[in-house]
Amino acid sequence: MPTGTLGVNRGAGGLPSAHTSGIVTHMMYEKSHQAFQRARQLMPGGVNSPARAFGGVGGEPVVIDRGQGPYLFDLDGNRYIDLIGSWGPMILGHAHPAVIEAVERALRRGTSFGAPTLAENELAEMVVEAVPSIEKLRLVNSGTEATMSAVRLARGYTGRPMIIKFAGNYHGHVDSLLVAAGSSAATLGVPNSPGVTEGAVRDTLVLPYNDPAAAKAAFARDGQRIAAVIVEPVVGNMGCVPPATGFLELLRDLTTKHGALLILDEVMTGFRVAYGGAQSLFGIRPDLTTLGKIIGGGLPVGAYGGRADIMDHVLPAGKVFQAGTLSGNPLATAAGVATLRVLRDTNPYPRLEQLSSRLADGFQAAASGAGVPAQVGRCGSMMTLFFTDQPVTDWETASKCDTRRYAQYFWGMIHRGVYPPCSQFEALFLSTAHTDADIDAIVAAAGQSLKEIDQ
Ligand SMILES: *Cc1c(COP(=O)(O)O)cnc(C)c1O
Numbered sequence: 001m002p003t004g005t006l007g008v009n010r011g012a013g014g015l016p017s018a019h020t021s022g023i024v025t026h027m028m029y030e031k032s033h034q035a036f037q038r039a040r041q042l043m044p045g046g047v048n049s050p051a052r053a054f055g056g057v058g059g060e061p062v063v064i065d066r067g068q069g070p071y072l073f074d075l076d077g078n079r080y081i082d083l084i085g086s087w088g089p090m091i092l093g094h095a096h097p098a099v100i101e102a103v104e105r106a107l108r109r110g111t112s113f114g115a116p117t118l119a120e121n122e123l124a125e126m127v128v129e130a131v132p133s134i135e136k137l138r139l140v141n142s143g144t145e146a147t148m149s150a151v152r153l154a155r156g157y158t159g160r161p162m163i164i165k166f167a168g169n170y171h172g173h174v175d176s177l178l179v180a181a182g183s184s185a186a187t188l189g190v191p192n193s194p195g196v197t198e199g200a201v202r203d204t205l206v207l208p209y210n211d212p213a214a215a216k217a218a219f220a221r222d223g224q225r226i227a228a229v230i231v232e233p234v235v236g237n238m239g240c241v242p243p244a245t246g247f248l249e250l251l252r253d254l255t256t257k258h259g260a261l262l263i264l265d266e267v268m269t270g271f272r273v274a275y276g277g278a279q280s281l282f283g284i285r286p287d288l289t290t291l292g293k294i295i296g297g298g299l300p301v302g303a304y305g306g307r308a309d310i311m312d313h314v315l316p317a318g319k320v321f322q323a324g325t326l327s328g329n330p331l332a333t334a335a336g337v338a339t340l341r342v343l344r345d346t347n348p349y350p351r352l353e354q355l356s357s358r359l360a361d362g363f364q365a366a367a368s369g370a371g372v373p374a375q376v377g378r379c380g381s382m383m384t385l386f387f388t389d390q391p392v393t394d395w396e397t398a399s400k401c402d403t404r405r406y407a408q409y410f411w412g413m414i415h416r417g418v419y420p421p422c423s424q425f426e427a428l429f430l431s432t433a434h435t436d437a438d439i440d441a442i443v444a445a446a447g448q449s450l451k452e453i454d455q
Helices: 030-042 097-108 118-130 143-158 212-225 247-257 277-282 330-346 349-370 403-415 436-451
Strands: 064-068 071-074 079-082 136-140 162-166 204-207 226-231 261-265 288-291 302-306 375-379 382-386
Touching: 079 436, 097 330, 118 136, 118 302, 118 330, 136 143, 143 162, 143 226, 143 261, 143 288, 143 302, 162 212, 204 212, 212 226, 212 247, 226 247, 247 261, 261 277, 277 288, 349 375, 349 382, 349 436, 403 436
Parallel strands: 162 204, 162 226, 226 261, 261 288
Antiparallel strands: 064 071, 071 079, 136 302, 288 302, 375 382
16 A cells, blocks of 8 residues: 555645654555545546646545534545534534434425425525515525526616626636636636637626726716626635735625625525525625525535515526526425524524634634644634735735645644644634534644745
8 A cells, every 4th residue: 555645745836744743644544545546546636626636735535434413434434623514504503413314304205396395485584585686586406506596687677788797706617707707907708618618708897806996997987887796705615815904895885886686606605604695794785696505404404595676587587598597496395494493593603603713713823823823814704814915905916825835724623633724825614513622632733734835
């Protein structure tokens, strides 16, 4: 059995070797290694979503067997304190009894009907009650479907072609939004992926996040052609980057003044940074909101919603086409309703804030203790430890982070039983299942891992 099959001593970027870290790793991941070798023959890169392949940190992923509360267990029986929560949905932790019970109940009544159900009303009602700007919504199956449909609706409703998005914001793999261009000046989008044509992104304008002047200039120039601005109100997808004071307000003002729609992409922030999402936290009322992740409780759900007069342009009330064989699926709605009920009835957000702020402080202290320049970007229970000495406010500053150091830190954490995001540019998430003891363990692991980083 070759050593370093997990890439800990052969991956890109000078990853820490099992020997220098003093931890014997190569036998600890044998079953994961075997499973991943097979997966690579079956699926491109061995995964069904690229973020899982550990491309940002080198080496091979561990293959998960099960989750329980705040923990993940891999095929070899290694336990990790989970800091990704399936990239956001698992705000109650894994296998929460209320969710399991709800899904089991739904399961026995049949898994899909292609006809209306009461559970769809229940989930829609909870979302409408929670998110003040959503008067009506449509359930879909993923965040990508939600943003794709919201963009189509914005264009259909306004009769205008252009969409503004921000560099480093991710809105799923919608062709027209797969552009990140990211220069400091406004640039017409250049496709981010082969297969996305110039035509598909011709009407997408990419601006720097948190840059009021760029937004004003874009509206001054193209105001009459802009259908919508789509924005992550707190960015999670270049690492966690909160909005600068007044930035979201400015986007609200500019869109209103020019007859464009404001779409808040709350797929990640919805029910995460507050029960009513980032819009309730910052007091912004968008025209449309996209949701996903938490509202599915770990099953595939997305939603887009907003002003009733706009939503009524969606088929069959209106003419903008959008459909889904499995949309409003009984299992998915059951998991979503169960999750939102727990969040609504227990209000875990103050507790999550307290845990998260302790973790952020712990990271900062660990980094300074190790002499590693680092910044913590955080909003509520989503955060990122950025390996840079500069504040991170946009893609330009995020992209200056030392990803080699992040990779070293990442593997140090994995070897110590903590599972952080496998990329510098992804946020971590705490759940209601995490305890103060878990935070202490994470901070201790971070302290040791950061000390191992090559300077
Ligand atoms: C995750 C995410 C999406 C895409 O959702 P999928 O369910 O992965 O398609 C869209 N927007 C934001 C802000 C996200 O975080």
